[in-house]
Amino acid sequence: MQDGSGRIVVQNLTKHFGQVAAVQNLSFNVEPGSVTGFLGPNGSGKTTTLRMLLGLVRPTSGWSTINGQPFERLGNPGRIVGGVLEAQGFHPGRTARDHLRVYAAAMGVADQRADDVLNLVGLGAAGNRAAGGFSLGMKQRLALATALLGDPQVLVLDEPANGLDPEGIAWLRSFLKAFAQSGRTVLISSHLLAEVEQTIDQVVIISRGQTMFYGPLDELRKSQQSRVIVAPADPQKLAVALQEARITNVSPTPDGKLAIVGATIQQVGDIAAQAGVALYGVHEEKADLEQLFFRLTSGQYAGQAPYGQAPPPGWGAPPQQGYAPGTPPGGYQQVPPGYAPQQGYAPGTPPGGAPQQQWQQQAQWAQPPAQEQQAWSQQPSGPLQVQPAPPPPPQDPTPPSGDQSTPGAGGGHQ
Numbered sequence: 001m002q003d004g005s006g007r008i009v010v011q012n013l014t015k016h017f018g019q020v021a022a023v024q025n026l027s028f029n030v031e032p033g034s035v036t037g038f039l040g041p042n043g044s045g046k047t048t049t050l051r052m053l054l055g056l057v058r059p060t061s062g063w064s065t066i067n068g069q070p071f072e073r074l075g076n077p078g079r080i081v082g083g084v085l086e087a088q089g090f091h092p093g094r095t096a097r098d099h100l101r102v103y104a105a106a107m108g109v110a111d112q113r114a115d116d117v118l119n120l121v122g123l124g125a126a127g128n129r130a131a132g133g134f135s136l137g138m139k140q141r142l143a144l145a146t147a148l149l150g151d152p153q154v155l156v157l158d159e160p161a162n163g164l165d166p167e168g169i170a171w172l173r174s175f176l177k178a179f180a181q182s183g184r185t186v187l188i189s190s191h192l193l194a195e196v197e198q199t200i201d202q203v204v205i206i207s208r209g210q211t212m213f214y215g216p217l218d219e220l221r222k223s224q225q226s227r228v229i230v231a232p233a234d235p236q237k238l239a240v241a242l243q244e245a246r247i248t249n250v251s252p253t254p255d256g257k258l259a260i261v262g263a264t265i266q267q268v269g270d271i272a273a274q275a276g277v278a279l280y281g282v283h284e285e286k287a288d289l290e291q292l293f294f295r296l297t298s299g300q301y302a303g304q305a306p307y308g309q310a311p312p313p314g315w316g317a318p319p320q321q322g323y324a325p326g327t328p329p330g331g332y333q334q335v336p337p338g339y340a341p342q343q344g345y346a347p348g349t350p351p352g353g354a355p356q357q358q359w360q361q362q363a364q365w366a367q368p369p370a371q372e373q374q375a376w377s378q379q380p381s382g383p384l385q386v387q388p389a390p391p392p393p394p395q396d397p398t399p400p401s402g403d404q405s406t407p408g409a410g411g412g413h414q
């Protein structure tokens with residue numbers, strides 16, 4: 001029996017492809033009423049996990065459920081979960097509208113719904129165009145439209161921002177937030193924290209198929225450790241004095257300063273004064289989220305540094321063990337400047353300098369039709385909580401016949 005909760009539960013999910021351990025013992029819950037980011041570097045197992053969740057790959061062990069049921073037991077799954085794993089696979093000669101109508105018929109949804117979802121994703125004017133001529137961003141929108149056909153309670157999207165321009169990303173952000181605020185469930189994967197940081201409330205970070213952090217994004221923010229950067233006249237002498245004061249997390253910076261974790265500016269100043277070491281500068285530095293993300297996922301593909309240079313800091317050995325939600329990782333390493341967060345703009349505010357015509361089109365994308373908004377806002381919205389996973393479902397999931405891709409009713413499936 002489905003429990004109607006909209007909750008996704010992943011429990012000890014494991015997948016081996018021959019010698020490759022793509023996913024290892026992964027456990028997390030995704031709660032309705034929130035957008036959860038499923039983050040990890042390339043090859044960390046995100047797509048494999050989503051494919052298992054959507055019944056396209058059989059797990060080696062472990063299980064996952066949506067609404068308390070394995071995907072295979074959802075009956076008409078497209079009515080419950082809309083999944084987009086790859087914005088490909090459209091018949092190139094078929095119009096967007098016809099593509100949607102094929103899926104609508106398979107799901108038992110009225111033809112009119114095809115036009116509704118085309119408008120919803122901003123493709124209303126492109127319904128008669130062949131999908132083969134669509135840009136990557138338009139294909140992403142068409143895949144999302146397919147997933148929305150069944151008016152699902154749960155959305156599972158693999159790298160949905162891939163190929164979208166900044167306006168498209170801003171639109172997607174407002175769209176997913178509105179969807180979640182109506183009490184529905186959204187799980188989106190990305191390998192870029194900055195890309196989804198403004199969209200997600202909860203985060204699951206994986207590396208090498210294992211959970212590195214799982215909890216509210218705010219929890220991760222709170223775990224940002226600060227460090228004191230000091231420019232001493234004699235770094236060696238100060239490092240020894242700090243060591244004697246049991247402040248051991250001290251490392252040199254590339255420009256000859258010392259970075260100290262676990263001490264205040266005042267403590268460092270006092271110790272330097274007692275040791276007779278002059279300080280030419282001291283300040284406190286906060287690690288940003290991007291640095292923490294690097295820290296949590298570093299080492300998966302530690303590349304060879306070119307021409308004998310030192311490898312970029314932050315690409316060292318991976319953490320030995322995962323971090324439970326609320327347990328901050330110890331320290332952090334310097335990383336090269338990462339990607340700047342997307343400079344989005346609030347829905348309803350035209351982007352600076354955008355041509356008027358383009359903005360009008362964007363404004364249309366940013367606003368779901370009134371009836372959609374109303375329908376969503378009537379959904380109950382639950383509090384965002386990390387809850388322990390419930391015990392396994394009463395019956396074992398019926399495994400799919402093999403690792404074959406199956407066309408899912410949610411659309412866009414491989």
Ligand SMILES: Nc1ncnc2c1ncn2[C@@H]1O[C@H](COP(=O)(O)OP(=O)(O)OP(=O)(O)O)[C@@H](O)[C@H]1O
Pocket residue numbers: 017020021022040041042043044045046047048049191
């Ligand atoms: N069908 C398959 N056969 C063999 N190995 C596979 C298969 N699918 C995935 N893998 C391997 O499993 C690991 C995880 O891949 P996966 O695609 O799940 O990662 P990902 O996090 O989605 O990566 P990306 O961000 O690059 O899409 C990789 O080492 C990949 O090569």
